[in-house]
Amino acid sequence: MGGPVESLKLRIRSELEEAETKLGLGVNIAIATLILISAGLFIVETYPLPTTVGVALTYLDWLILAIFVLEYGVRLWAAERPLRYIVNPYAIVDLVAILPILVGFFDMRLLRLIRWLRVLKLARFLEEERWLGREGLIIARIVFTLVSIIFIYSGAIYQVEHPVKPNVFGTFLDAMYFAVVTMTTVGYGDVTPVSDAGRTLTVMMILTGITLIPTQVGSLIQNINRIQTVNAMRCEHCGLSGHESDAVYCRRCGAKLPEVQSTSTT
Numbered sequence: 375m376g377g378p379v380e381s382l383k384l385r386i387r388s389e390l391e392e393a394e395t396k397l398g399l400g401v402n403i404a405i406a407t408l409i410l411i412s413a414g415l416f417i418v419e420t421y422p423l424p425t426t427v428g429v430a431l432t433y434l435d436w437l438i439l440a441i442f443v444l445e446y447g448v449r450l451w452a453a454e455r456p457l458r459y460i461v462n463p464y465a466i467v468d469l470v471a472i473l474p475i476l477v478g479f480f481d482m483r484l485l486r487l488i489r490w491l492r493v494l495k496l497a498r499f500l501e502e503e504r505w506l507g508r509e510g511l512i513i514a515r516i517v518f519t520l521v522s523i524i525f526i527y528s529g530a531i532y533q534v535e536h537p538v539k540p541n542v543f544g545t546f547l548d549a550m551y552f553a554v555v556t557m558t559t560v561g562y563g564d565v566t567p568v569s570d571a572g573r574t575l576t577v578m579m580i581l582t583g584i585t586l587i588p589t590q591v592g593s594l595i596q597n598i599n600r601i602q603t604v605n606a607m608r609c610e611h612c613g614l615s616g617h618e619s620d621a622v623y624c625r626r627c628g629a630k631l632p633e634v635q636s637t638s639t640t
Contacts, residue, residue, distance in 0.1 A: 383451070386452035408438050439472060442472050443472055531553060532549035535568070556583065609629055609631060610629070
């Protein structure tokens with residue numbers, strides 16, 4: 375009963391969530407690229423643009439939005455348990471990122487950056503030495519998390535402060551400057567929000583800067599140090615390198631590593 379349909383759903387889930395094939399990996403990378411383009415469009419549109427360019431960018435953003443709506447619908451249709459999928463954190467972010475645009479409320483395109491974290495689950499495909507390596511991918515995740523937080527806060531503070539203080543929060547760069555200064559608790563005081571929403575966001579930025587940034591930076595430094603102590607020995611079975619200095623078996627294929635180990639540092 376429903377064999378072909380269920381098989382199709384399973385195939386779609388596999389391609390979108392696990393990306394076990396080149397097609398699935400390509401689809402996820404394409405989605406990530408569209409997310410970054412969408413965020414870039416938001417930033418560009420905060421600057422004065424010729425009318426024709428502005429119209430073209432608007433059409434492009436609506437096209438990207440249509441693709442995201444289609445993607446959400448496909449994911450929901452193919453979900454093994456649709457109700458459970460709807461309350462999944464990733465699905466909630468997907469929905470929040472597209473609904474405000476559809477109904478004409480608060481522009482939350484930068485929230486789509488969080489969706490890019492999906493693609494970081496594909497890190498296992500990039501663990502070859504010619505890419506970043508395991509520790510390098512961990513560092514990439516941390517850096518991207520920090521950048522995403524800054525971008526999202528910058529976009530939010532721009533949208534709530536630009537209408538009431540356009541001479542101060544004139545462009546996205548102005549908002550990003552304020553976000554970085556606030557989250558790092560430098561606090562020059564040359565830029566201050568005046569709206570209630572802006573002040574609330576500022577408090578959230580400070581709390582985020584105090585609680586999250588030190589943790590992420592500490593983890594970043596720890597993983598950089600780990601890179602300097604990994605084993606350079608290559609697995610003779612699958613060719614993967616970059617194992618821990620005390621590793622006995624390959625973390626990819628499980629084959630036993632050569633008994634003679636060599637480390638890059640002592």
